[in-house]
Amino acid sequence: MSRIWVLGAGQLGQMLKHAGMPLNLDVRPVDIESEDTFPLEAHEKVTAEREQWPETAATRQLAAHPAFVNLNTFPILADRYTQKSLIDRLGLATAPWRLVETDTSAEDLHHVLGERVLLKRRTGGYDGRGQHWLREPGRDAIPDDWHEQAIAEQAIDFDEEASVVGMRGEDGQCYFYPLTLNLHVNGILLGSVSPLARLAHLQAEAERMLGTLMNDLDYVGVMAMECFRVGDRLLINELAPRVHNSGHWTQAGANVSQFEAHLRAVAGLPLVAPTVKNTSVMVNLVGTERNDDWLSVPGAELYWYGKEVRPGRKVGHINFCLSNAADTRAALDKLEPMLPASYGIVLDWLRSQLD
Numbered sequence: 290m291s292r293i294w295v296l297g298a299g300q301l302g303q304m305l306k307h308a309g310m311p312l313n314l315d316v317r318p319v320d321i322e323s324e325d326t327f328p329l330e331a332h333e334k335v336t337a338e339r340e341q342w343p344e345t346a347a348t349r350q351l352a353a354h355p356a357f358v359n360l361n362t363f364p365i366l367a368d369r370y371t372q373k374s375l376i377d378r379l380g381l382a383t384a385p386w387r388l389v390e391t392d393t394s395a396e397d398l399h400h401v402l403g404e405r406v407l408l409k410r411r412t413g414g415y416d417g418r419g420q421h422w423l424r425e426p427g428r429d430a431i432p433d434d435w436h437e438q439a440i441a442e443q444a445i446d447f448d449e450e451a452s453v454v455g456m457r458g459e460d461g462q463c464y465f466y467p468l469t470l471n472l473h474v475n476g477i478l479l480g481s482v483s484p485l486a487r488l489a490h491l492q493a494e495a496e497r498m499l500g501t502l503m504n505d506l507d508y509v510g511v512m513a514m515e516c517f518r519v520g521d522r523l524l525i526n527e528l529a530p531r532v533h534n535s536g537h538w539t540q541a542g543a544n545v546s547q548f549e550a551h552l553r554a555v556a557g558l559p560l561v562a563p564t565v566k567n568t569s570v571m572v573n574l575v576g577t578e579r580n581d582d583w584l585s586v587p588g589a590e591l592y593w594y595g596k597e598v599r600p601g602r603k604v605g606h607i608n609f610c611l612s613n614a615a616d617t618r619a620a621l622d623k624l625e626p627m628l629p630a631s632y633g634i635v636l637d638w639l640r641s642q643l644d
């Protein structure tokens with residue numbers, strides 16, 4: 290049985306492990322805080338479920354392993370400065386930005402980027418944490434501890450947010466899932482739908498952009514590209530060198546999920562263009578207690594991560610891939626009273642995409 294080590298044992302690592310079972314791949318997620326050492330053998334591959342990690346005995350050992358796939362890509366994409374610089378170097382569209390240096394002032398940033406400017410910490414941000422809007426009440430200046438630690442982005446008045454998940458094999462061959470439409474509220478992903486016919490005309494451009502990036506990095510595995518759609522253009526928001534929340538629907542909606550695709554690529558197994566079934570929807574479960582009634586909703590496929598429930602924390606998701614829009618809408622109607630009232634906007638948004 291081939292063994293693949295995963296740096297990180299959160300839900301993405303667990304779902305990689307789950308996806309490895311039918312292929313008899315022994316996937317071993319490793320807690321990044323662990324001070325243990327692990328019995329890695331020279332030929333065993335190492336991958337990661339996150340782009341950054343603290344220095345611990347476990348991460349030191351895994352990161353020093355010669356068969357750590359894409360090791361050089363992680364520092365480039367984990368720092369928004371080097372990530373944005375890469376996107377610019379390749380001539381790909383992204384939100385205009387500047388590096389926040391020691392002597393950068395808010396005025397300088399407004400001068401170049403306009404009225405609405407979003408500071409993003411260079412490293413460590415996720416789910417909208419590590420963001421700071423300038424010109425909010427009481428927030429005119431750049432906070433001291435954001436100098437040298439952040440980039441500044443022009444606010445994009447986007448029509449909607451979409452992402453594409455792609456995969457690249459050792460031989461350089463790339464395949465992609467269809468664009469996913471995403472709803473983010475306060476910086477956190479709450480719902481996704483894919484595929485949508487009305488986004489199909491943007492697919493080739495999305496694939497060209499992500500393909501260019503993966504080729505430049507000589508990347509092997511699954512990578513996600515989050516975009517803003519502005520009219521007929523896609524602007525890259527950010528990149529993730531790993532499986533991604535906006536690709537969770539592929540567990541229900543494709544013959545090969547993003548998790549299996551990543552494992553196949555890392556293990557050197559054949560990749561294929563994924564066969565996509567009907568339109569899938571995914572509802573993220575954020576800061577909400579588990580409710581076993583969800584399982585009674587026709588078509589619901591629950592992934593519960595077993596984490597402690599805290600406000601704003603992703604604790605699970607539910608996928609649906611039903612045969613038609615009417616059935617999906619009916620399932621969401623049935624789910625709605627089983628979720629906190631705040632989910633109304635998510636379910637309304639999902640239903641509105643199915644029309």
Ligand code: ATP
Nearest residue numbers: 384407414415416417418442443444445473476527
């Ligand atoms: P993730 O959990 O996806 O890794 P993150 O914390 O890394 O999130 P971003 O993806 O950069 O942060 O931003 C989170 C959300 O904030 C975006 O999905 C979008 O809704 C909003 N946002 C980010 N950048 C901009 C921008 N330049 N203009 C307008 N909205 C933005």
Ligand code: MG
Nearest residue numbers: 414415416527
């Ligand atoms: Mg991010």
Ligand code: MG
Nearest residue numbers: 416515526527
């Ligand atoms: Mg993001």
